[in-house]
Amino acid sequence: MLAQRIxxxxxxxxxxxxxxxxxxxxxxxxxxxxxxxxxxxxGGVRWISAFTGETAMARFAVHHGPGDRLMDYVALLGARIVDEIVPTLDEPAGLAVDIADGDGAMFFPPVIGVVPDGVAVDSGAGQEGGGREH
Structure with missing residues (x-):
């Protein structure tokens, strides 16, 4: 369903x-x-790569995988990635979905409504004039 929404x-x-x-x-x-x-x-953002399925991830692995070994992965809810993992990173971070699919790729940037307000680059938290301290 996410691929359809994208x-x-x-x-x-x-x-x-x-x-x-x-x-x-x-x-x-x-x-x-x-x-x-x-x-x-x-672009000053750390993009976590995620895929909607094994086929989409396999297209990515062809170019970025560990050669002759299978690519290890974890299955995580998107909410867990943006709500729990992104805030633990020490830099602005977002989610890049199905990046090997060209026309099917979608980026979820570190902005209010995608990531928690405290780590959103547009929240104004941490610096005068907006953004997050680095």
């Missing part, structure tokens, strides 16, 4: 609040690495 949003007909709600209710597959969950930094 498709609707990308087509310009989706409801952003419904998309975030669906992400929160969806069990996502998150590749794990020796240092924790698979993530990448871009």
């Amino acid at each position: 498709s609707e949003q990308r087509a310009g007909v989706g409801d952003p609040r419904a998309l975030v709600g669906e992400m929160r209710r969806t069990v996502l597959l998150v590749p794990s690495a020796e240092s924790g969950l698979w993530s990448a930094r871009s």
